[in-house]
Amino acid sequence: MDTAFKQQRLRAWQPILTPKWVISSFFAVGVAFIGIAIGILGASNQVQELSLQYDAKCENHFMSWNASSYSECILNFTLPSNDKWATSEVYVYYELSNFYQNHRQAPFLQLNPFDSDAFGFADKFQDPQDASKELYMYPCGLVNGPCHLLQPLITSRRPCPTNPSGIAWKSDVDKKYIAPIKDASGLPNQGSFFCWHNVSDEDFIVWMRVAALPRFKKLYRKIPANKLKPGATYSLIIQNRFPVKDFGGTKTFVLSTTSWIGGKNNFLGIAYIVVGIICVALAIIFLVKHLISPRILGDPRYLNWK
């Protein structure tokens, strides 16, 4: 009966938000944040990034569903003359904007390699080239379209590996996308279908990780260090297979180095510095108020119950 818990006599910390506590906490947090911000901004500034939007240049108005039909265009660009491009590993991304891979009604979300229905024939749509034809997508519906069709290649002196490897999550490659899939002969014999059969292809796996926002980058290749030459000119050969103009999207090609915070991230550093400054400012305001007209703790003049 007579225990500290039952009698509500547990030893406890009973803190109060006193001026000393609050002002020094705000000050400490503010200073720490400004410090962190400097670190982030420094790292972010070290990151080299090159974006090439090419959808205007390589405009196309149709979709192609087989390997051979596409329009090709070449994009020339000069790598800025910063040593970083040579000394570090360079990540190659393709970026789409206004593309809602996370739309609930898009087929990406519910996909499960073990679920034959999801892999199957849920997505039936009109062949854009022939309205009378309906296409069934396999193994995973429409998802493969953009993925398969987006094939930017850097050709000049070919610094970029042709085979995708090491770009997808290890867990996806090792466990998730090795599932035996239904034999192509088991496909329903109705209409024609487009078969993306190589489920374990890393480009496909990367595509399958749903992007959370309508503007997103996906890793395409990693170029090892010392392959690129700063200041050199490269050609990007693009096999152009789908339009983005219809829905107001863009296509961009991005080359980037990395740092400990990942890719270039200007927001984070600025956010930290702003928050840090606000915290210090609050600390100063509270301090000034406390010095000019202190509200002394426990002041009985405020004991008015009216």
Place this chain on the structure above:
Amino acid sequence: MENAHCKSYSNAPSDNTTQKSTSNKVVTSKYTFYSFLPRNLYEQFSRLANVYFLLISCLQLFTSLSPTSKWSTGGPFILILVLNMIREIWEDSKRHKADEEVNNRLVEVIRENGSTESIPWKSVTLGDIVWVKCNHEFPADVVLLSSTGDQGMCYIDTCNLDGETNLKIRNSLAFTASLNDPLKISQLKGYFEYEAPNNRLYTFNGRYVRPAAEDVPVDNENILLRGATLRNTQSIFGQVVYTGAQSKIMMNSQKGRVKISNIEHTVNRLLLGILLFELIVVSAATIGMASWVSSNREAWYLPYVKTQTTANNFEGWITFLLLMNNYVPISLYISMELAKTVQGQQMNWDIEMYHEETDTPALTRTTNLNEELGQIQYIFSDKTGTLTQNVMEFRKCFINTTSYGFGTTEIGIAAAARGTNIQVDQDPTATEAERDKDPNKAQFHRDPKIAFDDIRLLQRHREGGSEGEFINDFMRVLSVCHTVVPEGDLTDPSKILYQAESPDEGALSGFAKALGWFFCGRTSTHTTVDVHGKKEQFEILNVNKFNSARKRMSVVCRTPEGKIMLYCKGADNVMLERIAPNQSQRAPMESALTHYANEGLRTLVLGKKEIPESAWVEWNKVHHAASTALVDRDGALERAAEDIEKEMIIVGATAIEDKLQVGVPDAIATLAQGGIKIWVLTGDKQETAENIGFACRLLRDDMEINYINGSSDDEIKRQLDHILQRNDSYVGKETEHLALIVDGKSLLVLMEESELSQKLLTVAKMCKAVIACRVSPNQKREIVTLVRRGVQPEPMTLSIGDGANDVPMIMEAHVGVGISGNEGLQAVRSADYAIAQFRYLKRLMLIHGRNNYRRVAEVVLYSFYKNMTLVTSLFLYNIYNGWSGTAIYASIILICFNVAYTFLPIIFYGFLERDVNDTTALKNPQLYIPGQRREGFNATVMLTWMLNAIVHCIFVFFLPTAAFAATGMVDLGVYGTTVMHSLVIAVNFRLFLEENYISWISHLVIFVSVALFYFVVGVASNMPLSLTLFDVNLFYGVGKMTFEEVLFYMATLLTIVVANSIDVASLYIARNFFPTPTHIIQERERGYGRNFYNTGDDSGMENEERSVILANAGSPR
């Protein structure tokens, strides 16, 4: 006789089977094995919120419209239903065990052939003749046929039934009293005819119909109720008349109305409000979807968008409803219930509310009202047994023209100090020698418990003469006119124990014994009194019983001298109406009575009357007819008694002291400081009530006491108007210096007219203290009703009492508190909380009530807050997913929000939180005021929390989003997990900021909750891919990638610092710029601000004491 009657045939089982009766198997448990599931589910689904979640679960399970896992509502919902079931099973299993034991107890029954058979209680049927042995309980309600006791009498104790511990006498039917063995009793032929089953414990109307003889009346004197125990009697035979559920104890245990707390009512309304809000948000999202679709028809990769129709919009609406169904907090009720269950235990455990002498801890009978205890504005208190100890001590008596007994009471001393004309040492006529004050000389059989030390009484009796005659009459009435049962050694006055129905009776007969009128035996017809060694026998002819309406009892007896005498005792007002005119003692007695009342003594007047033999024979016929009446027997008996209790001769008056309970004045003064109005409702006279009021510091000298005691409309109106005129500047305000005393007689008139009762309320609201005297139980209830209905807004009321007469007001008030004391268990049975002493009320309200109110309010507010934050982020994410309803969080991560990462801390908060220490709360009763003003839970507070939720959600959602968007590398799994991470830490830290009492447990539960988040992420992302429950497979591998992502940490740190800095800053600004008195007292308790008033003279004072002074200084006068 009407049709509503029952029959019970003796020794004729076949006849009895034609009677409607129930099995004697008693079931007090709520559930059986088969009824558990349907009944529990029915109860759970009578809560609207649960129906809502059932609907949502079904929609999710049976349609493909849910954006999250099919089980994302169903899973947690089932978990919460099961938790509730476990709680119920735990509670019910105790009742099952008790039932099992009772139903299988054995009892012997007599068969028609005179043989006996031992059968379990549950097999006992109507008409069975049972043979019950000493110290055994009766298996059903039975009529006593015969017993081994003297003349068929037996003793019972009804402690389990009504809590009264005194022995009571029951009598056999006269014609069966000799049938005292199985064979004889099995010869009995005939049947009982009696009223239908009812819950009246103290009445029974029936008769025994004999084949060839007159009917015999059967009444409560012959009844042995289930629940009572046979005492001091070897065995009895009795015939069963009510079985099982029809027995009186079961009829009584039907539940009263279930009181629902104010907060819970508000919560139910809030739930509807939040549901409405949810529907608006859902509809807004649907509109968002429709407009997004219409402007994105060209998104060729979304086949759905091309074909989207209006009908799809409805589906979209359902999708959004399923996505955002958690605006209604699923864990709210279970959190509240679990927290309140522990709160109830804490009150039971509280060692400071444990009364050691009677071994009584506080008892929480319902946990529904825990928080109401912290909001009480009006206390309605009974006096006897609640403010006083209900231990009666005989102090004084008035005989002929003299008042015997010296000294005065504490109340008398207090009254004398105020300058009233009380002489502390009464009766200046006593000579110096007579004031010897030796109790050994003053008493014949010295009783150490009686302090009576006036030696004149016995002296004058010995001297004889007319004064001696008067004294003898007086003591005779005391020793004969009662219903006390003697127990123990009947020859030794020091070893005898008087079992009295009321403490007053015990005190009176105890006094008579001490003075040498030793009541030493009672049979069904005779009472024996040993008068200074000489036995006197009184034949008891009739007894007119006491009840609260008659306020008197009388006995008609044949004295040893052979005269028929009526001895009567009763309340002074009823007695004075019934005495013969022109008696010289009347005037001095009345002045003595006033004097006694001023000393706070309880007074009774004794009377006698000689009845001529012939008159008695006449009257006895009337009385007999009344006592055998089957319809309105009580009324008939009352009228018969009324006929004879008149024109009596004054014998004297008694004055008994009922001492105040320990700590009452302090408790009342403290509660009054806490802004609580205390109304004392008592049956006492105005003077007694007033003096008690002073003694318990309800009234103070600096108060202006107003009286309303008129008996006509006009008079009362005049009195009220007079008070209003004199104090018109205080109308609508409460003032410290006004008090009101209302008389029960005036209340009768007041309650009739709404205009007058409104005026009374206006006056009463101005007054700090109100005393209603001479009120009946029903008037007590009416007063509570008047305040509840009349005062706007409706104030929170609490009634506290100990006796059956307090039950109506206990039931009527928001919170009923019973004192588990001497007057039985009736008040406790109908109360919500029971405490052993009035002074514990202080702790119950100022500490437990206050804490519980703050806690429960916070549980509700925080539950809404955290879900608001969670679900709004689900809504906001639609900005980035084309208003399609995609969930930002993986299902498994979302599901665990309410049942894992934020489940425990708020429940623990719900019974651990305390903003100030107990001593501070007791010493600064004003801390109770915010609860009365509902400052912890009202529309403003609710909106503030909702605003807080929205602000938090905006930062929690947009900051990580912007951080991820800046890099463009945004995997949905990693991103959602990061946002959830920020959310979990931010809302847990928010609760941490609300905590004022952070023990290791509080640290632990918050730590565990956040750790559970990492645990769930880690486990869920490593489950086998074949597991599709809660869509865990879609989360495969996300954990590792999330924990490796620098942004996961950097975005969370940024978010929680921003979100919680806003909280810290606003809490600090509130405390620093707009401090409430609670803030100040909290600070002073923690040792700040000591240098104020450090002027030397109070430097030796304890910190807390000083804060009392300060708090008083600041309180309004």
